[in-house]
Structures are given as C-alpha cells and as structure tokens.
Amino acid sequence: GAVVSQHPSRVICKSGTSVKIECRSLDFQATTMFWYRQFPKQSLMLMATSNEGSKATYEQGVEKDKFLINHASLTLSTLTVTSAHPEDSSFYICSATQYKRSQETQYFGPGTRLLVL
C-alpha cells in the first residue's frame, strides 16, 4: 500500500510554455500533499504544501504565481510551472501524507524530470 504516482515522469518543453505535473495517491486519501524540487547533487527543497480544498502554502522564495498548485481531490494534486524557463529545469517530486492509527507518514512519488530548452 501507500503508493504515490506522478505523471509525466519526464518532460521537455520550450522556454515560455507551461507544464502541468500530476501527483496521485493511488491507494489512500491524502489531505496533505507536498511539492519538492531537487537540483543535481543537492538536497530536497520544499516548495509548497498542498491542502485539499484550500490554497497551497508556499515556502519563502517560491513564486506562487509561477508554480500553481491545485489540490482538487483527496487523491490528486497538480503543479503547473507557468512560463517555464531553463532555470526551472529540475527534478520535481511530490509526496502524500497517509494517516494511519493517528500517525502520519509521507510517501514520495517517483518524480518528474523537467527540462526547459
């Protein structure tokens, strides 16, 4: 159990276009999902917390108008990188929180590798 999927796994786009990444919890409901970004050989950086039915909470320095997050259901959150530029090229990873017996555990999706040309 506790499987999280992401789609697409890899995307190449032209500068100025928008890219949507989906994150789904397949076998559990996730009130809270998180979006991370990871550059090569660096640690995970939390971008935002996505809560079902409410606005996302962004970390300091993350532009909310550039990284649009929608958490429309208990199993789906989407991240849209708007007007992507080469510096947005990175590994984007989502995680979903499972609550079981009053304990919470984050499970990660497989990640989406974005390359902006």
Next chain:
Amino acid sequence: QKEVEQNSGPLSVPEGAIASLNCTYSDRGSQSFFWYRQYSGKSPELIMFIYSNGDKEDGRFTAQLNKASQYVSLLIRDSQPSDSATYLCAVSRRGAGSYQLTFGKGTKLSVIP
C-alpha cells in the same frame, strides 16, 4: 530554526559489514522520525519510521531514537552493494496542520563488494 544534521559522507563500508548512519535534530518538539533512501536520479523511498525512544528493527534495518540527546540513527546489518545510496533523515512535529518534514542533507553510503 529547525535543523537536521547529517554527516554528508561518503561513508564506505565493506559488503557484509554494519553501516551506521547518524542524525541530530534541533527541534525538541519533534515527535516523528523517518529514514528515507534515495538512489541517484530517483525519488526518496521510506525505509523506516520511529516515534518512541529505543530501537525499532525491520529486517536488516534498525532505527534508534534518543529524544533526550536529540539523536536518531539507522543501522544496516549485512550491508549489500544494493544499499549504496543517499540516506535522508527527516523529522516532523506531530500536530494539527503541521506535518512538514524537515530533511537533513543526507549521508551518501557506499558498500564496497
């Protein structure tokens, strides 16, 4: 500021040996502790979690927690080359609306055949 500290390594151990990975945290309010494994180019994979002081064993893995010392560790027995990866320590406070994980920078483990 909440911090999680790990030795970046690389930590090299011979195949079959015990690998010991350490982590300290600054937030005394932390209540949940996690170890994730991340292979190069892949996303983190949950290895173990621990909430109470003491040891927790799962197969070749043992997590140890000492809240008084703000210290959590992961032991890997009978290390295999396939265990070579970066191990991320993560902590969180348990509380309504606050389930964010604070990650360490990770320790790179290399198991030498």
